[in-house]
Each structure stands twice: as structure tokens, then as C-alpha cells.
Amino acid sequence: MEAKKAAAELAVAEIREGMIVGLGTGSTAYWAIQGLGARVRNGLNIQAVATSEASENLAKELGIPLIAFANISEIDVTIDGADEVDAAWNLIKGGGGALLREKIVAFSSRKLIIVVDESKVVAQLGAFPLPVEVVKFGYELTIRRLRALGCKPEVRVVDRQPFLTDNGNYIIDCNFGSIPNPAGLHQAINGIPGVVETGLFIGMASQVIVGYKDGSVERL
Ligand SMILES: O=C(CO)[C@H](O)[C@H](O)COP(=O)(O)O
Numbered sequence: 001m002e003a004k005k006a007a008a009e010l011a012v013a014e015i016r017e018g019m020i021v022g023l024g025t026g027s028t029a030y031w032a033i034q035g036l037g038a039r040v041r042n043g044l045n046i047q048a049v050a051t052s053e054a055s056e057n058l059a060k061e062l063g064i065p066l067i068a069f070a071n072i073s074e075i076d077v078t079i080d081g082a083d084e085v086d087a088a089w090n091l092i093k094g095g096g097g098a099l100l101r102e103k104i105v106a107f108s109s110r111k112l113i114i115v116v117d118e119s120k121v122v123a124q125l126g127a128f129p130l131p132v133e134v135v136k137f138g139y140e141l142t143i144r145r146l147r148a149l150g151c152k153p154e155v156r157v158v159d160r161q162p163f164l165t166d167n168g169n170y171i172i173d174c175n176f177g178s179i180p181n182p183a184g185l186h187q188a189i190n191g192i193p194g195v196v197e198t199g200l201f202i203g204m205a206s207q208v209i210v211g212y213k214d215g216s217v218e219r220l
Pocket residue numbers: 024025026027028029080081082083092093094095096097098099102
């Protein structure tokens with residue numbers, strides 16, 4: 001917990017008056033949202049957009065003002081977590097099932113700050129099974145096509161039910177093993193009809209902040 005909190009707090013310190021801020025999803029982003037809530041209570045004037053219903057609810061509880069996407073064209077800074085970060089700052093995301101909204105928000109963010117604990121930093125992506133969001137229709141066929149790309153795909157199950165994203169889709173966790181060419185794999189998966197989005201975030205991170213067990217932090 002200390003590692004995630006420390007990384008999140010350093011990112012929150014970068015938020016300035018008047019900014020539009022993207023709120024990530026997960027246990028590390030949770031600390032960023034808490035930190036932003038504290039700064040808002042101390043008078044910081046920001047507006048936020050959330051990447052999940054959970055983060056939106058937390059922002060509301062903390063009194064962080066939210067703004068509709070219809071009223072913005074860009075987000076100044078988004079702070080989000082990741083499941084893996086490689087040496088080129090490519091990411092696997094979606095462990096919390098919010099990858100589609102996270103990618104939509106990240107894509108329109110001038111700056112994407114990724115906050116992780118040290119366990120997430122890897123030489124090559126792939127030890128964490130890649131989450132892929134797919135529509136329910138024909139998902140059995142979509143899974144076959146994913147398997148043909150060389151992975152072991154599994155429908156994510158929570159409480160013995162298929163997990164449904166905030167968008168009403170399934171998550172297929174795809175174990176490819178080591179991923180030597182993340183961009184190529186992303187393209188191949190996104191070419192399968194039925195796939196909505198992959199959890200590979202290629203070249204999107206602007207900054208990576210790593211927290212350590214002893215509470216120290218490092219910018220990569
Ligand atoms: O991509 C995500 C949610 O879809 C999260 O950012 C990712 O799973 C990391 O979560 P945590 O900070 O809880 O380890």
C-alpha cells in the first residue's frame with residue numbers, strides 16, 4: 001500500500017489550478033483520487049473525468065468536480081495505474097477491467113502519468129495475461145481467433161459469473177507469455193471483429209512513477 005500511495009502522491013503534486021484531470025482506475029489510482037480530493041478540499045480548483053464508474057463514484061464522494069466529455073476537447077493530465085510497464089514504457093492495463101475507458105481518456109490526455117509499485121516494472125511485457133475487451137455477441141468465435149494468435153484465452157469470471165465491464169462487454173484474459181512485439185500484437189488483436197480494445201498501451205505514457213516498499217519513489 002505504501003508504495004502505491006507514495007507513487008500516486010508524487011503524481012498528484014503535478015496537478016495545477018484550473019486543470020482538467022483524468023482519474024484512472026484501480027488500487028493505485030485510488031490513492032491519486034484520494035490525494036486530489038484532499039487538495040480540492042484545500043481549495044484547488046480542478047475538474048475531472050473518470051475512467052470507470054468506481055472512480056467516478058469515489059470522486060463524487062470526495063467532492064471532486066466532474067465535467068462532461070461534451071464540454072471538453074482535451075484532458076490536461078491523467079493519472080492511472082498499470083499491470084506491467086516495460087523499458088519503453090509500453091503498458092499492459094485492464095487488470096481492473098477498465099481498459100477501454102482508460103484508453104479513451106489516455107488518448108485525449110496531453111500527459112499520461114503512470115503510477116505503479118516496483119512489482120509492475122518488467123523487462124518485457126507478458127507475464128501478466130493481456131486483458132482484451134470483447135462484445136458478447138459471438139464471443140466464442142472471437143476467443144477462437146484470439147487463440148489462433150498464440151495465447152491461452154480465458155473469459156474473466158468474478159463471483160462465478162462472467163465479469164462485465166462498465167460498457168457491458170466481456171474481458172478475455174489472454175496469456176501469450178512473453179510479448180516481444182507489443183505494437184504488432186495490438187494491431188493483430190484489434191483486427192479481429194468482436195474485439196473492442198486491447199490492454200496494450202503503446203507509446204502512450206508520458207511519465208512513469210514507481211513507488212517502493214520503503215515509501216521511496218522514483219521517476220523512470
Ligand atoms: O488498468 C487498470 C484497471 O483497468 C489498473 O490501472 C491496473 O489494473 C492496475 O491496478 P492496480 O493499481 O490496482 O494494481
